[in-house]
Amino acid sequence: MSPARIAVVGGGPTGLSAAAVAAGAGAAVTLFDERDDLGGQLCYRAQAVVTEAGSPAIRPDEARTSLIAAAASAGAELRPGSLVTAAFSSRELLVLDAERVQRVRADAVVVATGSTDLPFPFAGSTLPGVFSARGLQILLNQWRVRPGKRFAIIGESEAADELAVDVLLAGGEVVWSGIAPGPFLAAEGEGGVEVLRVGNETHTVDVIAIAVGRQPDPALATAAGNPLAFAAALGGLAPVLDGRLASPVDRFFVAGDAAGVGSVATAVAEGRLAGISAAASLELASEDDVLQAIERGGEELAWRVAQREGASEHFTPPYRSGVSR
Amino acid sequence: MTESPMDDNAPGASRVLACRCEEILFEEVIAAVVAGARNVDDVKRRTRAGMGACQGIFCSPTIAAIVAQVTETPIALVAPMTTRPPTRPIPLEALAALARDTETNA
Numbered sequence: 001m002s003p004a005r006i007a008v009v010g011g012g013p014t015g016l017s018a019a020a021v022a023a024g025a026g027a028a029v030t031l032f033d034e035r036d037d038l039g040g041q042l043c044y045r046a047q048a049v050v051t052e053a054g055s056p057a058i059r060p061d062e063a064r065t066s067l068i069a070a071a072a073s074a075g076a077e078l079r080p081g082s083l084v085t086a087a088f089s090s091r092e093l094l095v096l097d098a099e100r101v102q103r104v105r106a107d108a109v110v111v112a113t114g115s116t117d118l119p120f121p122f123a124g125s126t127l128p129g130v131f132s133a134r135g136l137q138i139l140l141n142q143w144r145v146r147p148g149k150r151f152a153i154i155g156e157s158e159a160a161d162e163l164a165v166d167v168l169l170a171g172g173e174v175v176w177s178g179i180a181p182g183p184f185l186a187a188e189g190e191g192g193v194e195v196l197r198v199g200n201e202t203h204t205v206d207v208i209a210i211a212v213g214r215q216p217d218p219a220l221a222t223a224a225g226n227p228l229a230f231a232a233a234l235g236g237l238a239p240v241l242d243g244r245l246a247s248p249v250d251r252f253f254v255a256g257d258a259a260g261v262g263s264v265a266t267a268v269a270e271g272r273l274a275g276i277s278a279a280a281s282l283e284l285a286s287e288d289d290v291l292q293a294i295e296r297g298g299e300e301l302a303w304r305v306a307q308r309e310g311a312s313e314h315f316t317p318p319y320r321s322g323v324s325r
Numbered sequence: 326m327t328e329s330p331m332d333d334n335a336p337g338a339s340r341v342l343a344c345r346c347e348e349i350l351f352e353e354v355i356a357a358v359v360a361g362a363r364n365v366d367d368v369k370r371r372t373r374a375g376m377g378a379c380q381g382i383f384c385s386p387t388i389a390a391i392v393a394q395v396t397e398t399p400i401a402l403v404a405p406m407t408t409r410p411p412t413r414p415i416p417l418e419a420l421a422a423l424a425r426d427t428e429t430n431a
Contacts, residue, residue: 034413083413083415084412085410085411085412085413085415086410086411086412087410088410094410094411094423096415096419100422101415101419101420101422101423103423116382116383117383118386119383119384119386119387121341121342121343121351121387122341123340123341124340125341125342126342126345182341215386217382219382219408219412220412222408223408223409223410223412228405229401230400230401232401236386237405311401312399312401312402313401313402315404315405317407317408318407319364319366319404319405319407320364320404
């Protein structure tokens with residue numbers, strides 16, 4: 001009898017960690033990522049990251065290499081360049097790659113699809129030269145293109161600070177950074193950004209980055225019926241999950257940024273937990289293994305569970321207007 | 326986003342896009358809420374906001390914030406946009422190939 005199949009969607013730190021653990025438990029694991037390079041955010045962050053709480057920070061490319069190696073050596077099949085465009089509650093995935101579209105059946109699914117940048121609309125925010133934080137980071141660090149010389153960064157967060165350093169490392173200048181209400185901001189220029197007005201101030205810039213935060217992107221799980229709840233501390237709408245990252249949708253698990261925006265260390269810890277939870281749901285791992293992974297994740301994981309459960313409202317599709325609970 | 330360009334006196338108020346894929350202005354979203362839209366799906370159906378290439382990934386929080394502010398509802402109580410597959414636009418050719426393969430295997 002062939003081993004139980006676990007599909008991991010997303011090849012960033014979360015997905016790679018889940019794949020390594022699930023494959024190590026004896027499942028037949030296939031990991032899919034829409035990008036041609038595995039590693040997710042580790043492909044384009046330039047500054048040191050912490051992959052496990054209490055450990056020293058390491059270079060993102062080193063973290064990426066070791067996570068990919070761990071998943072591969074555990075026996076997971078790694079499929080970059082493969083977009084999972086649907087995940088039905090029957091645990092059938094629709095996978096699109098350069099050659100074909102394919103139905104893939106799995107016995108359990110781990111959704112590790114990460115997060116996206118939050119919008120922050122203001123007058124002129126669609127002019128050429130206005131970037132989302134992640135878009136600019138990919139351009140600077142992965143493609144080594146500096147789209148201008150004078151940068152404004154909108155947002156006050158660790159991500160905004162990191163981006164400011166990325167700009168400096170690329171030889172750019174941060175002319176203004178901070179946050180102001182939308183009505184006080186305006187980008188202007190002929191054919192592209194030339195100035196950013198902040199209240200009565202005018203700053204001459206050629207690039208504006210919007211770095212106000214990120215939100216979870218668990219779309220595959222949501223489309224399969226996973227309820228959502230609004231948790232501001234996790235970036236907004238996050239999937240409702242139990243303490244072992246199991247979805248109410250049978251044998252679906254969501255982990256990492258897709259379950260709530262957090263750090264790389266959180267992504268790795270939740271990836272491991274989702275991997276072992278998925279394996280345990282197929283009787284390839286014990287309850288003790290799961291409890292160990294929960295404990296290893298520590299207070300951070302428990303805090304995230306509390307954030308999701310503490311939300312005032314759970315939205316279960318089909319959504320109705322007004323309060324539905 | 327909380328003090329949004331919905332204030333008529335704010336600079337540039339009428340020029341701000343809530344949904345950039347479909348080019349839907351803030352004022353169109355506000356009008357939809359005033360006309361009865363109470364969640365993100367309602368706004369989507371009335372204005373096309375969220376129906377573009379990004380399928381609402383970028384504009385949903387903005388739309389929800391506008392609904393919350395105009396209806397004076399906490400944003401945590403504004404129902405999200407319904408998500409259905411496919412999660413990204415895919416070529417019709419891909420779906421046709423899938424149908425053909427299914428027929429062949431049947």
